[in-house]
Amino acid sequence: MARVRMSDVAARAGVSTATVSMVLNGVNATRISSQTQQRVREAAEEVGYKPNSVARSLRTQQTRMVGLISDTIASTPFAGRMLAGANDVAREQGHLVILVDTEHDAAAERRALHALSGQQVDAMIYACMWHQVVEVPEGLPEDAVLLDCAPVAGDRAAVVPDERAGGMAAVRELVTAGHRRIAFVDAEERFDLVASRLRYEGYLRVLADAGIEPDPALHARAEPVAGGGREAARRLLELPAARRPTAMFCFNDRMAMGAYAAAHRRGLSVPGDLSIVGYDDQQLVAAELDPPLTTIALPHYEMGRWAMEVALGLRQADPAEPHLMPCPVIRRASVGPPPAAFGG
Amino acid sequence: MARVRMSDVAARAGVSTATVSMVLNGVNATRISSQTQQRVREAAEEVGYKPNSVARSLRTQQTRMVGLISDTIASTPFAGRMLAGANDVAREQGHLVILVDTEHDAAAERRALHALSGQQVDAMIYACMWHQVVEVPEGLPEDAVLLDCAPVAGDRAAVVPDERAGGMAAVRELVTAGHRRIAFVDAEERFDLVASRLRYEGYLRVLADAGIEPDPALHARAEPVAGGGREAARRLLELPAARRPTAMFCFNDRMAMGAYAAAHRRGLSVPGDLSIVGYDDQQLVAAELDPPLTTIALPHYEMGRWAMEVALGLRQADPAEPHLMPCPVIRRASVGPPPAAFGG
DNA sequence: AACCTCAGTTTAATCGATTAAACAGCCGCG
DNA sequence: CGCGGCTGTTTAATCGATTAAACTGAGGTT
Numbered sequence A, B: 001m002a003r004v005r006m007s008d009v010a011a012r013a014g015v016s017t018a019t020v021s022m023v024l025n026g027v028n029a030t031r032i033s034s035q036t037q038q039r040v041r042e043a044a045e046e047v048g049y050k051p052n053s054v055a056r057s058l059r060t061q062q063t064r065m066v067g068l069i070s071d072t073i074a075s076t077p078f079a080g081r082m083l084a085g086a087n088d089v090a091r092e093q094g095h096l097v098i099l100v101d102t103e104h105d106a107a108a109e110r111r112a113l114h115a116l117s118g119q120q121v122d123a124m125i126y127a128c129m130w131h132q133v134v135e136v137p138e139g140l141p142e143d144a145v146l147l148d149c150a151p152v153a154g155d156r157a158a159v160v161p162d163e164r165a166g167g168m169a170a171v172r173e174l175v176t177a178g179h180r181r182i183a184f185v186d187a188e189e190r191f192d193l194v195a196s197r198l199r200y201e202g203y204l205r206v207l208a209d210a211g212i213e214p215d216p217a218l219h220a221r222a223e224p225v226a227g228g229g230r231e232a233a234r235r236l237l238e239l240p241a242a243r244r245p246t247a248m249f250c251f252n253d254r255m256a257m258g259a260y261a262a263a264h265r266r267g268l269s270v271p272g273d274l275s276i277v278g279y280d281d282q283q284l285v286a287a288e289l290d291p292p293l294t295t296i297a298l299p300h301y302e303m304g305r306w307a308m309e310v311a312l313g314l315r316q317a318d319p320a321e322p323h324l325m326p327c328p329v330i331r332r333a334s335v336g337p338p339p340a341a342f343g344g
Numbered sequence C: 001a002a003c004c005t006c007a008g009t010t011t012a013a014t015c016g017a018t019t020a021a022a023c024a025g026c027c028g029c030g
Numbered sequence D: 001c002g003c004g005g006c007t008g009t010t011t012a013a014t015c016g017a018t019t020a021a022a023c024t025g026a027g028g029t030t
Helices: A006-013 A017-025 A034-047 A053-060 A079-092 A106-118 A163-176 A194-209 A226-237 A253-265 A300-311 B006-013 B017-025 B034-047 B053-060 B079-092 B106-118 B163-176 B194-209 B226-237 B253-265 B300-311
Strands: A065-070 A096-101 A123-134 A145-151 A157-161 A182-187 A219-222 A247-250 A275-277 A323-325 B065-070 B096-101 B123-134 B145-151 B158-161 B182-187 B219-222 B247-250 B275-277 B323-325
Touching (some): A006 A017, A065 A079, A079 B096, A123 A194, A123 A300, A157 A163, A182 A194, A182 A226, A226 A247, A226 A253, A300 A323, B006 B017, B006 B034, B017 B034, B079 B123, B123 B194, B145 B300, B163 B182, B163 B194, B163 B247, B182 B194, B247 B253, B253 B275
Parallel strands (some): A065 A123, A123 A145, A145 A157, A182 A247, B123 B145, B145 B158, B158 B323, B247 B275
Antiparallel strands (some): A096 B096
């Protein structure tokens, strides 16, 4: 069954296609008699007319589509939330999103850019699956928005999580619970994570504000996975009692998961003997630990929305520096006062 | 800077647009002299010509785009793999995918269908984020492919995981390790999960094959999350020694995570005292448990590929019944022989 | 010389919409 | 009666490609 065209509607209503177009788009609507309008609408309904947006796009030079280029967005559980945020805004604005995955391969990136600009997308978003500083790929339009990454140089609208404030919030949770010996279970330097650096800055800042002298022995580093967290936590818990931490801020929820394991191995309870704060609010993990993990959420959904809002011109962005999206603290049950022996 | 059109290339090369089109598309190429071809190519290169695919699509009636409609695909960590599979095939074939999220809302679904068919997509995939039986939304084209769901009625190409075979493989792991008292830590019936039913069938089948009488007490059900798994496992471990399971097949990795916790609480080690097999091979979870969890992977990536291959006509599908995609077993370290007291 | 063939290229229609400009009636006015 | 102005609608150009059909000129045949 062939698609029905505007001319079919026009024929049925006994008018020209110009009239149909005007009626259906509400353009110059006052100039068309209401009987005609009525007739056109009925005809369109009867024949089941659906405008061909390819033709419309060609004429109007607007596709109402936005391109979303990402390095492997699809393979991380976080990424979905960014996509969802971007998608929601797009939908609200009557836009569709075209998703292209480049696997961070330069050639694929170039092809994607090519395909999308050939596709005449109205806007473009370049997304990373974790917070990083990137070389902007050549050919990325000036008005493209960077999502979860900041340009290494040059001015681009960009949005990233406010990791420093997040780190501060995490440590503040522990300080206000009364802890003074707070460890930072960090990712190793070789991973070169901007999140690691910023969260550590936040950690130091809050310690300073609270008048706590940072103890280098409490900055433990390991691979940022559960196994690494377990190892790092084990080492920390083997410290002599006076230097041992009563609380740990873990670089991410996976490391926190490992810290739980290390605590259990030593027969310590969370949060009775050891308080733990994670980062990421990782789906299906943080909430399911026992006890549920207090953590800092990454604002993926909000960043996705922000990026799309800027891309569609709904919101102004300062291209001079990335927008910092706040990371909310998710209070669950892994933080308590320090054990009595250490308490104030 | 205005986009450069084919006519610009034509002007620079001193030929007509027809010639440019033929050269650049390699159509009727033999009929065009190689000098002209050369000149056209150079001109195109020099002016940086990129074909306008909107115009091309209008003319050829092919958009090289495929619509992917999903209920909240973006919000589950699995979904990404399906998307990746579909996307990879699309890319290989020079197609782009338009992603629409409907949140399983009928109105949104209708709008999405409308938008996509207006967009003249060449193919369509309807995806669910977890295996279910669905009412096919009205207006979904005949040749759309269902991904991770089966139509409640009517013939549609569809692909779902082979949950029954997966359940069989899981239990077989335990049987061959020597276990006879194998529990199934299942989701509660009220969740009405097709996966639950099928995996249970697989469980029963393997027990029967191994000549093991199923013990209804070993079919424990709870909410399919870590907490539920913990509770169900706790109850099972409280059974009198003679009836207590030496192994558990858990409906999913989250329940398995809870089973680990229950075992630890009773001072049982995995797999020394209790062997555990999960399902889903959930990213960032299964591999990070201690010990790493032996589990059955859901073939999301492969299903995504399959669906796209069928959608693009690269592969035939039998619309009469869903294609069953095998679920591979991922052997890690949570299965061992039963404790000596029970051993063969 | 008239005619045919064929390689190489151009002309022009087309895809399905949008929209500026033109047009046809009708009314009122001097 | 003729003309300007209004209302409601149509005409036709346009967006940027693809492609069937037409054309051009050189070379070969009779």
